[in-house]
Amino acid sequence: MSTRSAVDRMAAQQFPEDDRARYAVPVDEREYMLTTLLAEPRPDSRPVRARRTPVLLAVAATVVVALGAVVGVRVLPVVATPPGCGTTQAPDAATLLRALADCAQAQPVPEGAYDYVRYRVMGGGFVRGGPLEGFDTRESERWIAADGSGSWRLNGSDGSAQLVPLEPTDRGWGEWPADLGELEALIRADEEADMKYVRGDWMSAISLNANRIATPQVQASLLRLLATEDGLTIEGPVTDRAGRPGVAVSGISEGWNPYVKTRDVLIIDPATGMTLGNDTFIIEAEPGALTTPLPALWSYALVLDTGRVNSMTERPNR
């Protein structure tokens, strides 16, 4: 029996059925509740985000300094960088991202039947009033053909591995459009939200190509699109968790989780413009929502290897 048929069997036994849930509360009761809620006083009708911005920027500046000691993303001495790639000389994050985009654009178009990526993800979770906990680290490899078929190898912490076949239509794999306008439309449609609310997800998506195939030319468009976002900060030259030199850009995400605000750090290879990884830190929490001292690392993704190969048994030669 495949996992798909198991999921189909579960889907057919929804509990409670949506209809049963829908009619569990009569419409007049709901509307009465709505009227009651609308009569509730609110603490302030002004947008909280606008009021908090200066505070958040100050917090962010403090966090950038603190992060090096806390989580190992540390500032390195300025090093010579390949010509054509922006690093520390850029006056702002947008300029840096556009320079990195130029660098990615100049990379050769990859050839091979399968897009290969090896990556590591780590993350924890929390419930309101508790600590960040349940941290789990996993390494995976993916081989994806242009039609989305391929395989996904999940490596267990005990040394075991599991190979999962990927179907062309299973999870909507496909190639990103390199055209900037098409790309922006696709991303915004995918997220169904203002990009500023999903910056962390989006940075993670860039680092892992959002389950899609990203050529260096597509990466260039992703970086140019990110460069249009406001509120991004240059973190400077950094060493990532795999010991590789990179340049980092960060931004604050707020809104998608009601209890915390995060700082999302995207680390790019200055030599190629390709992504090395991203970190997400919780920098601020609603009083009482989290017992872990802040800032605290929530999750990270690390792209360990990428390239094109001609079969699902190959890995890129280095």
Next chain:
Amino acid sequence: MPDADSERFTRLYRDHYDRVHAYALRRAPSDVAREAVDETFLIAWRKLPDLPPNALPWLLVVARNAIIGRTESGRRGDVLVQELQRIRSIAVSADVSEAVVERAVVLEALATLSESDRDALMLTVWDGLSASDAGRVVGCSTTAFAVRLHRARRRLRDALARIDAADPTGPLPAVEEVR
């Protein structure tokens, strides 16, 4: 005349009430679910300017915490167990239909999974969330959630296979095991 905030909240409430309520009913007794939903929308009203355009994951995070705050440890799985016991009481009677047996088998398989596995499956299969939105609800990245979901699907498949191979009208698992 209602102001813009009232109009926005009214739209939000009417658009999402059913899904938030269904989410809560899958995880808590009906009285607790109602209270959790009411609290969720009260917080949403008070924090309306902070709500993202795609508000459902935000609402479900609040509902999740409201439920946890109202239920003592170990009670959250009771809803599924109660439904399972109800179905199994039907299933042991004469002339039971295949549909009833199938429901008992699937619910029993779910009840044997960990809370983390069950939640990953319920969020995507029953609550209809994307991996991205479900990841936000449980507080992990899309990629990490995809890994979690894959493992949960495999465990569900294995649990179903085990129960299919056994007597589907056998004894219920003890409640203590349903964690």
